[in-house]
Every structure is written in structure tokens, then in C-alpha cells.
Amino acid sequence: MEVDGVSVSPDHYINGQRVSSSRTFEDRTPLDWTWKLADVARGTAVDADLAVAAARDAFPAWAALSTMERGVYLDRLADLIDRDVEKIAHVECLDMAMLEESLKLRVIGRGARNFRAYAELARNYAPRRWSSNGTENTVLRMPAGVTVVITPWNAPFMLSTWKCAPALAAGNTVILKPAEWSPLTCSMLMDLVDEAEFPPGVFNMVQGMGDEVGAALVRDPRVRRISFTGSPETGRLIGGAAAQNLVPFTAELGGKGPFIVFADADLEAAAEKAAVMYDDGGQVCLAGTRLLIESSIREEFVNLFEVATKRHVLGDSRDPATTVSPLIHPEHLLRVGAFVERARNNGDTIVFGGGLDRDDGLWYQPTLVEPKSNDSEIVQREVFGPVLTIQTFADEHEAVELANSTQYGLSAIIYTNSDERAERLGTQLRAGTIWVNCFLVRDLSAPFGGTGISGIGREGGDYALDFYSDLKTLQIKEGTTHG
Numbered sequence: 001m002e003v004d005g006v007s008v009s010p011d012h013y014i015n016g017q018r019v020s021s022s023r024t025f026e027d028r029t030p031l032d033w034t035w036k037l038a039d040v041a042r043g044t045a046v047d048a049d050l051a052v053a054a055a056r057d058a059f060p061a062w063a064a065l066s067t068m069e070r071g072v073y074l075d076r077l078a079d080l081i082d083r084d085v086e087k088i089a090h091v092e093c094l095d096m097a098m099l100e101e102s103l104k105l106r107v108i109g110r111g112a113r114n115f116r117a118y119a120e121l122a123r124n125y126a127p128r129r130w131s132s133n134g135t136e137n138t139v140l141r142m143p144a145g146v147t148v149v150i151t152p153w154n155a156p157f158m159l160s161t162w163k164c165a166p167a168l169a170a171g172n173t174v175i176l177k178p179a180e181w182s183p184l185t186c187s188m189l190m191d192l193v194d195e196a197e198f199p200p201g202v203f204n205m206v207q208g209m210g211d212e213v214g215a216a217l218v219r220d221p222r223v224r225r226i227s228f229t230g231s232p233e234t235g236r237l238i239g240g241a242a243a244q245n246l247v248p249f250t251a252e253l254g255g256k257g258p259f260i261v262f263a264d265a266d267l268e269a270a271a272e273k274a275a276v277m278y279d280d281g282g283q284v285c286l287a288g289t290r291l292l293i294e295s296s297i298r299e300e301f302v303n304l305f306e307v308a309t310k311r312h313v314l315g316d317s318r319d320p321a322t323t324v325s326p327l328i329h330p331e332h333l334l335r336v337g338a339f340v341e342r343a344r345n346n347g348d349t350i351v352f353g354g355g356l357d358r359d360d361g362l363w364y365q366p367t368l369v370e371p372k373s374n375d376s377e378i379v380q381r382e383v384f385g386p387v388l389t390i391q392t393f394a395d396e397h398e399a400v401e402l403a404n405s406t407q408y409g410l411s412a413i414i415y416t417n418s419d420e421r422a423e424r425l426g427t428q429l430r431a432g433t434i435w436v437n438c439f440l441v442r443d444l445s446a447p448f449g450g451t452g453i454s455g456i457g458r459e460g461g462d463y464a465l466d467f468y469s470d471l472k473t474l475q476i477k478e479g480t481t482h483g
């Protein structure tokens, strides 16, 4: 099958083979909803069973390889991704409408970096050793087994590789289930897995609906790790399935991050960065969607923010001039619009935006809402669209209180000129990642995840390799002779 001149398989990839399904689902582009990109295989419990069986069979040999040997496959895959960045970026832009320029320059290449970084980290593992109670203790990592990775529709290629890379590097075999709203680039990844000559069954992928093939995968008792990124609602369901089989799982879930601006900050830089929250239609879990502004600078900040926001160009994500992409799906557009309507009905003030940008597409206007109170739904629930709220605070204490007042805890952004304040807030804010005077700067060795309903567990660096391993303690009595 061809998608705008690029070859993409609509099928699953199981045991090194393409496998079709009797049923399919339609995949359309948010850039033009009348354009059907593909009819994609709609997996069932039978496909889930096949994939788990293949991964189970492939596990012993893959787990027995050294980290050096597994790293050769991961590095080879990284090179192939780098080779195909443009093609993958183009298809992902069509599939989920993220800006093509940033996909090309940053997002897809991050997929290659994910594989390289984890190959390197696994190779360099230095087991922790210490003496106590007359024994020499050593912590060893054992590959855990079959791993299911379930990912959301935003940035599907990057987010999937972020989880599959450490799972494979740790010696696990993997089944990836991409989201049904953007299934294509994970399928392209499987062509590269094939070209990199991974042994059959080591890295599999099934396409389909979450409540069908996804649910079948997570309830399979042969699965030994589950890694999920998506909404808190689905996270609860998957957590329930993991609990039934006593399987460790990580969940990277939704966010409602605060974007806190203090009067001592570089206000222009803060306003410019705040306007970036509308990029990609605001469909970014890490976005700081609650603007919390020190009262004394509210007016000045809002003026600067409006100027920065007006520079946004809503348009076709393939066009380098575009900065705000359409929303992923008509259902999602309705959901975002309904949030704003409920805010209006609640008596919250729509400062700007608050409607469709044009009648013939999935673009929603960059929107700013001033809530009636901190309890307003628009403050407390993730919208996952180009909708920000604005509130003010009198002092640092109130800023922290507002920032920590939702059930989420994924990220926080602070603009201040005081490193002492930054350190103080760093300890007080409830969030997995806190950026000060910057946003989306990532070091792959840092722990990543959320607190509250933003997630369970941490991935990133050694934290991920530990999660995908069974840690084992070896104790040898001191004085045991060598050899």
C-alpha cells in the first residue's frame, strides 16, 4: 500500500512476518478528513495470542544474548531510522498532523536516539556491589520476559520507541500496539526492524482497537511487563489487568501542567514560550496549560502573550509556515469544543478564541480562558487541545498551592530570574518533570513520569532498564575462594 508515495504496510508484524486480519479500520488524515490514508488490519484476540506466542518463543534466545550483541541490532535499527527520517516524518505528519518540520528536525530522530541511548546504557551497566554482613552483594539484571507496549496517537513513533528501546535492550521481547488514530509510522518501524534482521518474534506489532486487541494483550498471563502511555481512564483499565496477573506496569498518563510566571522573569521569553503551548493544536501531554501569573504583571504578560499568540499560523502541517496543526480527529474536535462550551456555561470568561477556526477542517482556535474559580472543570481536567487557562497569584506560597491543586502531576514550567526560588519550587511542586526558564529539554538518562493521575512508575535511563528487568541480589560469603 502507498501513502502519498511512501510504501506502508497496513498489516500486523508478528514473528517476522506481515499478518493481515479479515477486518480493517479506516485511517484518515486530520489535514483533510475526506482523504483516507489506509485500511488498517483490525487485530483480534487471535492476533494477540499469536504475537504473545511468538514473543514467548523468541524470548530465551534474545535474553541469552549479551548486551553487546543486542546492542548491535538496536544500533542498526537506529541507523535505518536516521536514513528514513524524511519519509517517516512525512507519513506521521499526514497521519496525526504534527508539524512536518519539527517531525523532521527533532521528533523522528529522537526515535533513533532512543535505540542508541538504551543500547549504550545497557552495555555500560555496572552492577552495584557492596559488602555487608560478611557477604559480597551484587545486583544483577535479568530480562523480565514478554513485554506489551501500548501507545497513544500523539507522537506515536517517538513515544513507542521510547518504551520499546529499553525493553529490547534489557533482553525482553516486545509486542507494540499503536493507537488506532495514528497507526502508520509504527508499521514503518517494523519494516526497519525486518531490515535490521532482528530474530523473528523479538519485536512484534499488532494494529487495532484498544478494547479489542489491546485488552487481549494486557490480560494474557504470559506477558511479564506492560508499559502504557495514554489517558488516565485507560491507565486504570490496564492497571486492573496488570494487577490480575501481578505484572509490573508503568503508565505515563495525562497532564495539566502549571506554567508559572514570576514578576522577576524575562516576561517576553515567558510569553513566547507560553504561546508555544498552542503548537500542534495543544495535543502535548507535557504542555503547561494553566498559566499562573504573578498579579502585578498580569496585564503586561497578557499583552505580550496575545502578541505572541497572534503570530501563530493555523494551517496545513506540511507547510513550514504553519505553527498550529489541526486536531487529530472529528471526535476529538467535538470533545475540545465541548470543554470550552461547558466553561462558557459555567461562567468562565473566554479571553480569546473559543471556536472552530474554519468550517472545513479540524482546526480549533488558540483559546485562553479565565476561570470563575480554581474548581472550574477547565482548570481541573486535561483538554488536550489549544486551550489554556489564566489565573493570578499574590505570592510564591499561593503559586505553589494553585500549581499543586489538580489531580495531575506530570510537568511544571517556571519562569523566574531567581535560582533560589527555582530550587525551592523544585522541592515543593508535585510533578515528574519541572522546567525552569525552558520547556521540553530532555536528557534520556533522567527519570520520566508523573505523580497523581499522571502516572505510575518512572522510565528513562537506568530507571527504565530496571523496570524492564527482574533485579536479583547475589550474596557470596566473604572468604569464598576464587576459581
Ligand code: NAD
Pocket: 150, 151, 152, 153, 154, 159, 177, 178, 179, 180, 208, 209, 210, 211, 214, 215, 216, 218, 229, 230, 231, 232, 233, 234, 235, 237, 238, 252, 253, 254, 255, 284, 285, 382, 384, 410, 450, 454, 455
Ligand atoms: P487512550 O488512553 O485513549 O489510548 C491510548 C492507547 O490505549 C491506544 O493505543 C488505545 O488503543 C489503547 N487502549 C484503549 N483502551 C484499551 C484497553 N481497554 N486495553 C488496552 N489498551 C487500550 O489515549 P489517547 O487518546 O490515545 O492519548 C491521549 C492521552 O495520552 C492524553 O491523556 C495524553 O496526555 C496522554 N499522553 C501522555 C503522555 C505521557 O508521557 N505522560 C504522552 C503522550 C500522551
